[in-house]
Amino acid sequence: MVLLWIFIVSISIVFLLDWLIQRMYRYKIQLHQVTPEKYGLAFTEIHIPAVRDAQLYAWWIPASPDAPTLILVHGWSRNLARMMPYIRALHPMGYNLLAFDARNHGSSTPIKHPTVGTFSEDILSVLNFVIRSGWASPGGIGIVGLSVGGGAAINAAGWDDRVKSVITVGAISHPVEVMKLEFQKRKTPNLIPWLLFQYMRFRFGLDFEKIAPVNNISHANADILLIQGAEDTTVPLAQGQALAAAGDAERTHLWIVPGKGHSDCNAHPQFWEKVHAFLQETLPIS
Numbered sequence: 001m002v003l004l005w006i007f008i009v010s011i012s013i014v015f016l017l018d019w020l021i022q023r024m025y026r027y028k029i030q031l032h033q034v035t036p037e038k039y040g041l042a043f044t045e046i047h048i049p050a051v052r053d054a055q056l057y058a059w060w061i062p063a064s065p066d067a068p069t070l071i072l073v074h075g076w077s078r079n080l081a082r083m084m085p086y087i088r089a090l091h092p093m094g095y096n097l098l099a100f101d102a103r104n105h106g107s108s109t110p111i112k113h114p115t116v117g118t119f120s121e122d123i124l125s126v127l128n129f130v131i132r133s134g135w136a137s138p139g140g141i142g143i144v145g146l147s148v149g150g151g152a153a154i155n156a157a158g159w160d161d162r163v164k165s166v167i168t169v170g171a172i173s174h175p176v177e178v179m180k181l182e183f184q185k186r187k188t189p190n191l192i193p194w195l196l197f198q199y200m201r202f203r204f205g206l207d208f209e210k211i212a213p214v215n216n217i218s219h220a221n222a223d224i225l226l227i228q229g230a231e232d233t234t235v236p237l238a239q240g241q242a243l244a245a246a247g248d249a250e251r252t253h254l255w256i257v258p259g260k261g262h263s264d265c266n267a268h269p270q271f272w273e274k275v276h277a278f279l280q281e282t283l284p285i286s
Contacts, residue, residue: 032081050125057107058100068140068283072099073149079106094285117211119152138162151213158216165282166224173214173239217247223282229260
């Protein structure tokens with residue numbers, strides 16, 4: 001009888017953890033409702049091969065064959081149209097742009113468990129594609145990433161020296177820290193997220209330490225500008241400060257944006273001036 005109860009309790013815990021994982025990953029996949037054409041920008045729709053036979057939907061927005069290329073990465077539950085303010089500001093600066101939908105977002109291939117790690121893999125797929133296509137040279141590639149996309153940009157730079165410049169806005173430092181915060185907001189007992197993380201490691205082989213941007217930023221050969229809203233409650237300032245502390249002091253810069261939160265830093269009057277200056281220094285247009 002004791003063994004039966006142990007079995008029942010164990011199965012119940014497994015079902016509970018599976019339910020929590022489904023809830024944690026559940027969001028409505030949104031397709032883009034606008035394209036660069038609305039703003040008079042010529043672009044090409046492309047599909048980029050990704051890992052495990054996936055396809056990434058993307059926009060190629062060229063400026064000049066000799067210009068550096070910036071890869072633009074949206075955040076969690078969004079799509080490439082989230083990058084439209086960045087497209088409209090960066091293209092007149094003279095950069096070639098490639099914006100894409102990460103897997104399980106927008107028009108790209110669905111997957112069960114997207115993470116900052118899968119976002120990072122997708123960036124590397126895009127990086128390989130633009131170089132193979134002759135659209136960019138290894139010396140002229142940067143990444144602009146928001147939130148989870150910002151953390152993934154840091155990972156990609158830490159894993160691939162072809163990335164020369166990175167700008168992040170509200171980048172996550174560690175996926176576990178982000179998930180812990182969401183559980184705290186819901187006043188969930190600490191035991192539940194602890195069990196969940198252990199279960200995810202065991203069942204899905206997720207190595208949270210390997211995909212944590214704070215553990216990869218020191219390996220980056222790129223110059224990095226971390227932009228962090230002082231009032232961000234989704235990815236708190238402490239995560240931006242942790243990233244800055246872990247990065248190369250000479251190549252990693254943190255700008256704390258006063259009065260801004262997670263998604264509105266680009267509305268600060270100095271935002272584009274600082275972005276332009278950083279790009280001109282780290283990824284200049286000849």
